[in-house]
Amino acid sequence: MNQLTFLGTGDAMGVPRVYCSCEICTEARRTGENRRKRSSVLIHGGGDFRDQHVDGMFMIDCGPDWRSQMEDQGMRMVHTLLITHAHFDHIGGLPEWADACRWLGVKGRLYAPREVIVTIQGQFPWLARHMDFLETDNGIELGGWKIRSWKVCHGHNGFSYAYRLEREEYAWAYCSDAIDLKEEEQELLHGLDLLVLGTSFVHELAEFSTRSVYDMQEAQELLRVLKPGHTYFTHMSHDVDVRQNYKLDEGITIARTGMTVALG
Template identity: 80%
Template sequence: MNQLTFLGTGDAMGVPRVYCDCDICTEARLTGINRRKRSAVLIHGDGEDEPFMIDCGPDWRSQMEVQGMRMVQTLLITHAHFDHIGGLPEWADACRWLGVKGKLYAPREVIATIQSQFPWLVRHMDFLETDADIELGGWKVRSWKVCHGHNGYSYAYRLEREGYTWAYCSDAIDLKASEKQPLYGLDLLVLGTSFVHELAEFSTRSVYDMVEAQELLQDLKPDQTYFTHMSHDVDMRQNYDLDQGITLAVTGLKVKLGE
């Protein structure tokens, strides 16, 4: 059985934010319902297919410890912002100590940025491009560039296997028709929503809020949707009366991918 495990569901700063004493950050420190590591997921099964992670942020080591895992040899990266690649040095060190060659998949321009930031990583991993369709862990994977608003661009991934199709789109906003096209016909969508309703001026923003996301979903119509990449604006104790089929993802949540 193939499944998806949420290793983290937080935005770039995580929750609690170190400088913040808001009610949600305070609760996260005290009881942890709202404690969120940076967004990443693990795709794995009980067969021979190799597991892989999407993104490798600065919480990678602690995410692995929570899962009782010592290594994941394959990564799929959405873009080269720190909250998505900050764990690569620790991952590379694990590759070195275990004597394995990691496999890092990403679009060509993302690979170029990673290599410019961490030029020594090439000693411990192979960089493999996703600009053309690839197969990974038994999944046919398609990548495409999506608008990341004020923060430039990210990439989303559409994965298909044995009649089941899902997509991961953690960092996007204001998608145009061509960017939305691969998000139709999905059994499951993982979508980033940093705020419930963000009031900042639109040109300064970089990720959908939940109000906008629900409007998007009325068009896309996936069977299931999981919101991730959530900031300290989102309180897991609250009932936001979201549309049917939407779930706020929490760390450790496991979701079946197919029958």
């Protein structure tokens, strides 16, 4: 059975934030229930996914916690990445991944929309020695999944991309960094069995023009329109306490690091 494992569920700064002594950051340091590395997921066929040669396995995003996320799972390599956008919390691990490719003598495969690839190559021009860059703009297939990408509003931070994956009449989507989606941006989020959606705060009070990701209240309003089978919230800041019951709508789960869910 195809499965998804959350390697990280944190926002751009992760939890705890190094400068912060709030209750949630303090708890994250003490017992770790709220400890969150930067958001990333692994798609695999179940079983022992620590085998680096498993066919069809890939990750979405490769942030600065990539190395420790791999160690957490007892993994030594993943050959294929799917990138949502070129912000540091989503690509900061690429130099370490490239180094792993170099030492293992393999050529990594990095999939992303063309404009994301251009930005990555501008930031890390030497990466092409260790990986192939492959565009998703016209649709791709990975591990038996038919995948479509489209640009979504990332608010004050510009844009990101979301992905819709379909296989054997099962459809799910990954949309970690978005806010204020217009109808055309929501189109591929309809008819989903599962949605992974970024929600940085329970209720964010900052001026809307300065914000970049849905909060949980806004996300629930969106979900009442989209009606996915189940939703997992990710990309959470130190505002979110996983020990609390926020009385979310039915069919919503706050994702935790290491959580594995079935895809189908």
